[in-house]
Amino acid sequence: MLRLFLHRLAVSVPLLVLVSAVTFILQALIPGDPARTLLGVNASQEQYLELRQALNLDAPFLTRYWDYLSGVLQGNLGESIFTSIPVITSVLQRLPVTLTLMAGSAILAAAIGIVLGVWSATRGRAVSKAVDALSMVGFALPNFWLGLVLVSIFAISLPIFPATGFTSFDDDPAAWLMCLVLPWAALALHGIAAIGKVTRDSMKTTLDMDYIRTLRAAGVKRRSLVWKHALKNSGVPVLTMTGLTMIHFLSGTVLVENVFALPGLGTLAVNSINNHDTPVTQGVVLTFTVLVIVVNLAVDMAYTVLNPKVRLS
Incomplete structure (x- = not known):
């Protein structure tokens, strides 16, 4: 490993x-x-x-x-042309917001997507078609447009969540959660659709295998059969899609952060590009690249847990 x-x-x-x-x-x-x-x-x-x-x-x-x-x-990313603030300082100040947005959306997408996929694989054609319809909608709707719709409904028409802005967790945990619910939802829909569809297809293939029939004939309970045996052996394609979804979320944060005025790397990138602030733009792009590498490494390490053949090879 x-x-x-x-x-x-x-x-x-x-x-x-x-x-x-x-x-x-x-x-x-x-x-x-x-x-x-x-x-x-x-x-x-x-x-x-x-x-x-x-x-x-x-x-x-x-x-x-x-x-x-x-x-x-040498570890020096330079200074901003406009503010003279070291690039590494600006990146580290905004990185937690982007990581929070990406991680929360990934957890939401994986949890709902896997549950929907397993449910549709075990509950018949009607539920399966519903998941297909959700996948089509999730793939078709741009996350920035969905963010604007969510703001219009849940922040303006029904003033439940704040429309824009960010509150630190240290200042007010409840306000921090409220200001992230809509951005998480806007970013997670595509991931829910992708993970749900892949989970459904992989689970269907696994449930038709001989060893599942053997376990069923041996009297293994349905819940254990589905969630313990079938889901674990369906995990590799689901894990792959989850990793790809997290990488997709990195690009999505640029748009979503600007829609909800979140002080993350996405808004920093847009501002630096508009101002031709090359050192800051370079620092943000390199940070995003490092995050992509980290996600890919994490997925590779997880492969070795789900599939020992990868570790042996």
Whole structure:
């Protein structure tokens, strides 16, 4: 297992370098100039050139990228062009909000999706068709649109939850939970649909296997047969889909955080892109990439628990 972990970790290093290079190139291609944005339209040409030199924007592209990469290898992600706050500080301040949003949505999606999938696999065609319909709706509805609908219904028409904003758990746990219910729901629907469908299909295949018939003939109770034996042996595709769903949630947080005005990495990314704040954009993208790597590593480690053949290979 340790060898598998180290191998996956080593493969991830070139990915981080590639992502940083692509992000740097795309950021350079975006129309606009950070120096002009900082100074405004009334600044003189001399002020403009001085600021570009101070920000190292007049250096060749490859030189700027190498300077940035050298700093990253030393643990320095640079400073924001606009606020002069270290990028690592901004990322660490906002990371807990994004992780809370992603983790809560993943737990909600996995719990409801697995229950729906098992239920539809054991309760007949009517329930199975209902899960298919839910899957189609979940795949079709964009999470930002669903967020706006939820705000319109449950924050404006029925003022149950706050429409926007975020309260820290340390300040008020109840308010913290209330401000996250709608974002969790908006982000989780796609995951519920995907996990529910995969669980249903995998469970149906497992329940038709010979060893399940043998256990049933031996008098094993239905609840134990379904939840202990069949679900465990259906776990690999369900785990795969859960991991893919969590990665999908990372991109979804960018939109959902902006809809609900949550101070996470998603809103930080949008603001930095609009302001051409390249160091902050790079820091957010690298953080998202690291989170994707961590999710994939966690899924790989979980595979070894569900399927010993992976560990032996």
